[in-house]
Amino acid sequence: MGFKELQKNLPVFSISVVTKITQLTARQIRYYEEKKLFTPKRTEGNTRLFSFNDIDKLLTIKDLLTKGFSLKAIDEIINEKDVSAKTTQIRQIIHNDIFAGPNGLPRERSIGRGDLSRFYNKKKINFNVRFFNKFFTEF
Missing domain, CATH: 1.10.1660.10 (Multidrug-efflux Transporter Regulator; Chain: A; Domain 2)
Structure with a gap:
């Protein structure tokens, strides 16, 4: 040591x-x-x-x-x-993805629940806008 x-x-x-x-x-x-x-x-x-x-x-x-x-x-x-060798390899991949990001570069910050909910709400709003635009243009 x-x-x-x-x-x-x-x-x-x-x-x-x-x-x-x-x-x-x-x-x-x-x-x-x-x-x-x-x-x-x-x-x-x-x-x-x-x-x-x-x-x-x-x-x-x-x-x-x-x-x-x-x-x-x-x-x-x-x-x-x-831990088997394969499990260790999988854990290392998961660890790298969590802490460094999927491309191996350090994340600017971790993804939080707020980010996910904003993403979800944005997609939901975009869907609703497209739906209503299509709905009202058909009439």
């Missing part, structure tokens, strides 16, 4: 700092730990301490949840359970 990897695994952040960095509540973080999505280190006094890798996992969990993944799917993705 190199120095950089050692730094990333060093547990130095308290839960209050992690909540500010990730914008997750302490309860959410504890819940993800309870579901074994990640395991922070503990002090002798049983206080949680988080590393950069833990924070990275939490941010990944948060992003995958906003994209509609279930906790079970996130657990399989993050902890790579029962």
